[in-house]
Structure formats: structure tokens, C-alpha cells
Amino acid sequence: xxxxxxxxxxxxTKRGQxxxxxxxxxxxxxxxxxxxxxxxxGPEFLTYFQNEAQLEKSRLLSDRFSAxxxxxxxxxxxxxxxxxxxxxxxxxxxxxxxxxxxxxxxGQGTRLTVV
Amino acid sequence: RKEVEQDPGPFNVPEGATVAFNCTYxxxxxxxxxxxxxxxxxxxxxxxxxxxxxxxDGRFTAQLNRASQYISLLIRDSKLSDSxxxxxxxxxxxxxxxxxxxxxxxxx
Numbered sequence: 001x002x003x004x005x006x007x008x009x010x011x012x013t014k015r016g017q018x019x020x021x022x023x024x025x026x027x028x029x030x031x032x033x034x035x036x037x038x039x040x041x042g043p044e045f046l047t048y049f050q051n052e053a054q055l056e057k058s059r060l061l062s063d064r065f066s067a068x069x070x071x072x073x074x075x076x077x078x079x080x081x082x083x084x085x086x087x088x089x090x091x092x093x094x095x096x097x098x099x100x101x102x103x104x105x106x107g108q109g110t111r112l113t114v115v
Numbered sequence: 116r117k118e119v120e121q122d123p124g125p126f127n128v129p130e131g132a133t134v135a136f137n138c139t140y141x142x143x144x145x146x147x148x149x150x151x152x153x154x155x156x157x158x159x160x161x162x163x164x165x166x167x168x169x170x171x172d173g174r175f176t177a178q179l180n181r182a183s184q185y186i187s188l189l190i191r192d193s194k195l196s197d198s199x200x201x202x203x204x205x206x207x208x209x210x211x212x213x214x215x216x217x218x219x220x221x222x223x
Contacts, residue, residue, distance in 0.1 A: 033210050040123070042202050042213035043159065056209065091158060104211060106158035 002026060004107035006092050012113045013082055020078045021110045025094030032075050033104065034067055035091040036060065043091055049075060082114045118142060119205050121214035129222055132193050136217045138203030139185045147206035148179055148186050152199045153216065159202055162188075193221045 005024040013019050025032050030051050035043035047057045051072035069075040079086055089111050093104040121138045128134045148165035165177040165186050176189040190197055198221045203214035
């Protein structure tokens with residue numbers, strides 16, 4: 001499968017624990033995006049990378065959230081001291097260039113439940 | 116005003132019906148527009164880009180009205196398989212900005 005891959009698909013964690021998600025984009029896609037989606041809402045932008053450089057972070061991304069893309073390939077999104085409000089689907093997308101010029105391909109997402 | 120606004124629906128239509136969704140955007144500098152489709156508990160997938168002159172792909176027609184800052188999606192001859200959430204996507208800058216989506220249910 002050469003699509004965007006996200007792991008794990010599901011994560012249940014206790015409030016206060018740290019979690020880390022991984023995204024493997026389509027190879028050679030230099031743009032990688034993280035979005036969060038809750039029920040009844042569209043995807044909300046969190047952050048994005050061009051290669052290994054993190055170019056923008058949303059105000060939604062509190063200091064408990066951190067994302068990396070160390071070698072310009074896969075990316076990780078870490079949430080520290082999780083809260084119940086962090087429960088959502090976390091979506092990763094990649095594109096070969098600016099998303100405004102081309103299609104963004106999404107992974108199947110990681111569904112986080114904080115109990 | 117939100118960057119992208121859509122009527123959440125749901126739109127419940129019988130098979131074979133024609134249905135249209137509108138989406139308004141606030142940033143007049145927006146250059147790129149898309150419709151994405153999202154099935155229940157699945158990831159969004161590109162349905163079609165929206166070009167200034169309007170464009171058609173089979174039963175789907177997308178139009179852009181820059182003066183009024185809205186885009187539309189028309190679905191003709193609705194199929195059961197068209198049941199999904201349709202996300203309006205605007206790109207005034209990187210990254211893509213998504214609307215909340217419009218839910219469509221096509222009923223037999």
C-alpha cells in the first residue's frame with residue numbers, strides 16, 4: 001500500500017498520560033499536514049511541514065502538543081498530559097507540493113479516546 | 116465570520132434526485148477551491164477541484180462565484196453510494212481550510 005499510513009489506528013489512554021502517533025506520508029511528498037477532527041466538524045488544521053521544517057502551527061496546538069518530522073519522511077505527533085478534550089480523530093495528509101495546487105492525500109487517521 | 120461555512124444538513128433525498136450544496140468563504144484572496152468527500156469513519160478524499168469557469172465530472176458539477184464568494188456542488192441522478200459528508204475546502208494560503216461538511220443521505 002503506497003498511501004498515507006497512520007499508526008496506531010486507535011488509542012485509548014487515561015487522562016494525564018502521554019501519547020504519540022506516527023504518520024508515514026506517500027514517499028517523495030514533501031508536504032505533510034496534521035489535522036484534528038471531532039464528530040460533526042470538518043478537519044481542523046494543527047500543523048504542517050515542508051520536508052523537515054515545521055512551517056506553521058495552529059493556535060489549536062497548545063504547548064502540550066509537539067510534532068516532528070526529523071528526516072523529512074515520517075512524522076510524529078505527541079500529546080503530553082492528555083485531557084478528555086483531546087479525544088478526536090487525528091488525521092495526517094501529504095501532498096507533493098503546495099496543497100492549493102494539488103490533491104492532499106489523507107491517511108485513515110488515529111482515533112484517540114481519553115478516559 | 117468563519118473562513119468557510121457550509122449548511123451541515125442533513126440533506127435526505129430520494130434516489131435519482133438532484134441536490135445542490137453551497138459553501139461560502141470569507142477570504143477574497145482565496146485562490147484554490149475543492150470539494151472533498153468523507154464517508155462515515157473514513158478519511159476525506161478529493162472529489163473534485165473547482166475552477167473559475169466551472170467544471171463537470173459525470174454527475175457532479177462544481178461552480179465558483181468569486182463576486183459572492185461561494186462555491187457550489189450539484190449532484191444529478193443521486194445514487195445510494197453518494198451518501199456521505201461533502202467538505203468544502205478553500206485555500207487562501209497554506210494549509211487547506213475545511214468547512215464542517217454537509218451530510219447527504221440518499222434514500223431508496
